[in-house]
Amino acid sequence: MSKVIGVLGAGQMGNGIAHVFAQHGYPVRLYDVVPAQVEKARQTIEKNLGRQAEKGILEAGSIPAILERIRVLAAPGEFSDCDLVVEAASEKESLKFDLFRLLDGIVKPEAILASNTSSISITRLAAVTGRPDRVIGMHFMNPVPVMQLVEVIRGLATSDETFQTVAGLITSLEKEMAVAQDYPGFIVNRILMPMINEAIFALHEGIASAEDIDKGMKLGTNHPLGPLALADLIGLDTVLAILNVLHEGFGDPKFRPCPLLVRMVDAGYLGRKSGRGFYPY
Numbered sequence: 001m002s003k004v005i006g007v008l009g010a011g012q013m014g015n016g017i018a019h020v021f022a023q024h025g026y027p028v029r030l031y032d033v034v035p036a037q038v039e040k041a042r043q044t045i046e047k048n049l050g051r052q053a054e055k056g057i058l059e060a061g062s063i064p065a066i067l068e069r070i071r072v073l074a075a076p077g078e079f080s081d082c083d084l085v086v087e088a089a090s091e092k093e094s095l096k097f098d099l100f101r102l103l104d105g106i107v108k109p110e111a112i113l114a115s116n117t118s119s120i121s122i123t124r125l126a127a128v129t130g131r132p133d134r135v136i137g138m139h140f141m142n143p144v145p146v147m148q149l150v151e152v153i154r155g156l157a158t159s160d161e162t163f164q165t166v167a168g169l170i171t172s173l174e175k176e177m178a179v180a181q182d183y184p185g186f187i188v189n190r191i192l193m194p195m196i197n198e199a200i201f202a203l204h205e206g207i208a209s210a211e212d213i214d215k216g217m218k219l220g221t222n223h224p225l226g227p228l229a230l231a232d233l234i235g236l237d238t239v240l241a242i243l244n245v246l247h248e249g250f251g252d253p254k255f256r257p258c259p260l261l262v263r264m265v266d267a268g269y270l271g272r273k274s275g276r277g278f279y280p281y
Helices: 012-023 035-054 060-068 076-081 093-104 122-127 160-172 188-204 210-221 227-234 236-250 259-266
Strands: 005-008 028-031 070-072 084-087 112-115 135-140 149-154 176-180
Touching (some): 005 076, 012 035, 012 060, 012 135, 028 035, 028 076, 035 060, 035 070, 084 093, 084 160, 093 112, 112 160, 122 135, 135 160, 149 160, 188 210, 188 236, 188 259, 227 236, 236 259
Parallel strands (some): 028 070, 084 112, 112 135
16 A cells, blocks of 8 residues: 655645655645635646647546645644655744644654755754654755656655655656765755856846846756756745755855845745745746
């Protein structure tokens, strides 16, 4: 029998995580504190499954069964039958602490708690639970149904058993794993965020337009998306949150967020999700 997977948070990452687990045969429990977000997530999943069918990635006839595997929860207490819960909430440490304490009191003792965090310490998240050996980082890449990588982060107390279970799950999703030590930003964002931040500094200092900065990186280094367009896709508030974690965690000025990024987030220009970032949407 397939493990029951919980996904806490139905935003752009949460809906993608629910999508891939359901696509690969797992019963999924999906919850978000905002009910409208869950309904939006179901619509997004159905649309993305349709795209996959058009591309021949899956049979169109399998879509109803995949959607049937995703059960929307009315309250987080309904995660109690899950074998693994992936937290996919906003990149705020205090919020994640609260959610891990909550989940620790709900799920069965042998269940694994995973975080989709892109920068926050797994060791610190594990320490607020009574099961630090069963806490791990599973950082999926965006968009989850398309991107092949899952970054796996072991906290100081994460057991070999937990790690091997999660490694097996990732293989079953037909994804690749990269294992990172528990330092701020792990692998991907330790490298990616300073690049995005430097692109924002280049715009801030008038070196070039947003279009030319992105064109330079797309055509000059073969990136599929320019760094400013990528920041808009990720969400400028998330970019800022990760840079702040890196800056505070390492105490190194090279991670200092560009003042333009801070101002844009203050103004509510968060990228695609708000309709305006470095580009209009």
